[in-house]
Amino acid sequence: MFWVGWVNSYLYRKFLRKRNKDWIVFLAVISILGFWIIDSLIYFEIIDMTWLNFLPWVDIPMVDKGKYFMWNSFIVLGLDFGITHQPGMEIIAFFLLISYLFWYYFGSKLGKIFHGYRTYQQGHYMIIRPVKRYIKDREKINRKEQKE
């Protein structure tokens, strides 16, 4: 969710803000709701993730397959922690789902600092931006101003 927030903040600044400033809210709602819905569907085994078993390093068991996948999502990257579902873990799962809000906010906030927020801003990326790009920008602006 952190990276979704980060990328969304970039998309918003670059493409969406000039169309509608409320896109920042739409993006957040769409992303968080989307993840909540998909994660819940996997958890309750409505979406079956055992299709990932075709990968040689993935072995999702058939019992509690949704819960197993959700607790051990890093299995896709080859990291299987082998956490099995125990009674009462639903509460932890609930809080983890709620924490998506925080991670999204954190990512979008840092993204905003890094990419900027308004259409003309570049964020702190400016500090590491290649000099060549500055020169090009400057030439473009100067040409435009001289025409005016």
Next chain:
Amino acid sequence: MSKLVLIDGAKGHTGTFLVREILKTKNNWKIIATDLPSARRKEVMSKETIFSGKLKYMKEVLQHERVEFIPADLTEPESLEPLFKDKKYDLIFHTASLYDYFASLDILRKINVEGIRNLLEIIYKSQNLETLRFIHWSTCGVYGEPKYKKDNKSYPIPADETTPYNPPNNYSISKMEQEKVLKEYCEKYKLKTIIIRPAPIIGPYQHYGTFHIFQIVNKSGVGPGIHIYPKKKRLSMPLIHVVDLVRAATFLAENDKAIGEVYNIIIDPCFQEDFFEYVADLLNVDYFNFPIWWPFYKFMSSTLFWLAKRKEKKARKLNSRPPVDLSMAGYMKHQYLFSNEKIKKLGFKFKFPDYKSTTKDTIDWYIKNGWLESEN
């Protein structure tokens, strides 16, 4: 009393403001304005052609009936002759200088140091030194980062005009040498001089130096809310509004007590953290508080300075200029805290005495005239 006044560098930022100030407040002063011919100016002032295509100083003031414009080049003594032929000046405001942190020391010396030598030479030969007053524009940069006296709580006390030279960059070195040349002529020929040392200038039409700070904050979208601890290490932000600078110059020019003296022209001391918070507020960008211990800040600012150095090197390779000249980045690392008590004691009252009035007037102008981007 009517006066004949010479202003060199009259097409520059301070020069145009000085002409306007005199036209506004001194009804019987006649101005001879001079600057480089346009083509030569474009060639020398690369910061003007590279950093901004706008470059619209208030050159219309030079078309006023009380102003006569004669182009001249300080580096070519013969071009100065028409300025002094059959003219006896009461006041000469020497604002002309190459103010460019990116320029090499050779070119700075040629224009700033040799330029003043050529000017003083022709003044000595053609003018009445008994009546003439020469107001010279220097910079607070000639002090560099002085060794500050401390108060009883170990806070630094603003440095006054007696602080020894310690210029940190090529531009300031050339200004120090310029002052030395002037002092040499002053002693030799008893020329009545007043030296003013302004802090970094801000104000409408200003597009080099502090303008870059506003542009960076505006473009980055976040005001750097760095709070240095312990508080006695907080860095100050030296500034002066261009209007106050030219007011101070005309004030000193008419004051007998100012002859032979040096004056810092700077607003009351302010801290960088307060300044940036206010800038962020005016530009309507986010501001976050980031407390930091002084040694960590030193390390962080040195890293950024090193990055700026790399960018400058790269830009030189590409035959262009970096986004921010290296010496400007030096403000992150050093304490530049200077006193304006001397000019205040003489009776001068600042129109923009603090960082708030100075900054607000400038940023409002930038936004209104589209020099700083905004979505409104």
